[in-house]
Amino acid sequence: MKIVFFTHPHFLGHQSMPRYANWLARGMEERGHQIDLWSPEGVLSALPLSKGPLKKWLGYVDQYLIFPLQVKKKLKVLPPDTLFVFTDHALGPWVPLVKNRPHIVHCHDFLAQRSALGEIPENVTGRTGKIYQSYIRKGYTAARNFISISQKTQADLHRMLSRPPHISEVVYNGLTRKFAPADDVFLLRKELSGETGINLQAGFILHVGGNLWYKNKSGVISAYEKWRSKSTQQLPLLLVGENPDDILKAQIDSSPFKADIHALVGMPDDFANKAYSAASLFLFPSLAEGFGWPILEAMASGCPVITTGEAPMSEVGGKAAFYVSKLQVDSEQEWREECAALIDRVLGLSVDERLALAAHGADNVRRFHSNSALDSVEEIYIRVADEVLLRRKSELHEQHSNRHQR
Structure with a gap:
């Protein structure tokens, strides 16, 4: 034909x-x-x-x-x-x-x-x-x-x-690119620490995406701040993608946790692959998407995913993702609390629970061959x-x- x-x-x-x-x-x-x-x-x-x-x-x-x-x-x-x-x-x-x-x-x-x-x-x-x-x-x-x-x-x-x-x-x-869980997460985090100059050996929260309005990068930062204000953990936040615009830069600069919020720009694909595999969790609370590639990429890498509980994110994540409500302008404070609580819950999973979740995610990814x-x-x-x-x-x-x- x-x-x-x-x-x-x-x-x-x-x-x-x-x-x-x-x-x-x-x-x-x-x-x-x-x-x-x-x-x-x-x-x-x-x-x-x-x-x-x-x-x-x-x-x-x-x-x-x-x-x-x-x-x-x-x-x-x-x-x-x-x-x-x-x-x-x-x-x-x-x-x-x-x-x-x-x-x-x-x-x-x-x-x-x-x-x-x-x-x-x-x-x-x-x-x-x-x-x-x-x-x-x-x-x-x-x-x-x-x-x-x-x-x-x-x-x-x-x-x-x-x-x-x-x-x-x-x-x-x-899914056209190859992603896989790390053979040794701790060794990979050490490698990434050397590449970025950021101490990632205890783990980190990851977000991958551009600055488009529906990516809700501002919400990612806001949810991270709320979690940090309540948690004894001090995991850094990595924002992999485009250079933050002026509004996002101002939000980061005014954050009490700005020393731990890192925008990584112009990173090669293999860096993103390694970051997915080494991250403690992937935070992707988009307001909307056409599909939601990063959800699959993170799951294929064995990384727990938190995303928005609406289609198409829920279509892609299936039963293998953790879901938060969609951020609404009139309930931002409640949303931040909900997101922070879920971050804490996911980070508190046991080793066995994380392994079971990774296996569940791998099964889900097979739907998208x-x-x-x-x-x-x-x-x-x-x-x-x-x-x-x-x-x-x-x-x-x-x-x-x-x-x-x-």
Whole structure:
């Protein structure tokens, strides 16, 4: 089968979406399909004078004016049974180009869409942002076939659609990187202490994530402070990810425990792997997620996980995670108390309890095997392509019958 994957342009600097697209493309190629990746080139946005807001707007021209013209030209030479795959529903504006040909849209999270509709007060969207999200929504709602990465994403998708989809399936992401529990936790903590210059030999609390509003990094710091104020333990907090913004820096600087709060920026993947394996617990109280990769990564490393007890975090964590309520603006103090108490409970687990929990987590992670996910995706791709082919044969047969009757 010939499959064309529409992907985000490289000049946007995305990381997770290109990885996802490459995972799909590589998986389908390994299964014997002929694949191609299409994305806009930085024609105007790459010009030397293209900077700041101008670069952004020229990037829109590259994506939504120049690229569609290129696609229309390419479509003329492709066989009619080519399957067109949109690796993210945010690529919706290109869907109408192939809506009458075999196609499917992968859906991740609808946080930007929901924010633009005023459903998420923590993330207010401006006027131009609302227009842009409406443009995206108009595009992907023209599609008939969808794959969502969680039940939560699928539910949001169905609310956005004006008509029932022809095909709508859930395929959880597959864990593509290798994670494993440490052979010797104490030796690994000693190694990390040397790498970071931080004394981690007694253990530490870990958070991995960026500064986006829904990651709730401020809540991580706040919950840690509440736990420290009540506990005799003095485990440090490691924040692995992006450099904290000014608001987070101010929160850390004003903390009575700032000497033990460490933001580690630009760390390689293997550092994160080791940190998961060496951490005393992983704290991930997100307000929302599209999926929640770090939950799986920590579990696969044998690390206890505390996350938010709402989908999709609860879909991913299953019965192997510890859950806290979602942080609400009007009950922040109660949430901090709840989170601190749970941190204390998890840190108080016996060795046998931690071993049993790690085994339970490993069982949960097996639900998200990469090859199994790709097999499910391939089956849906084939079903979409076959149904379109059968429908066309039926239409041709009907046309032939009508001509014969005349």
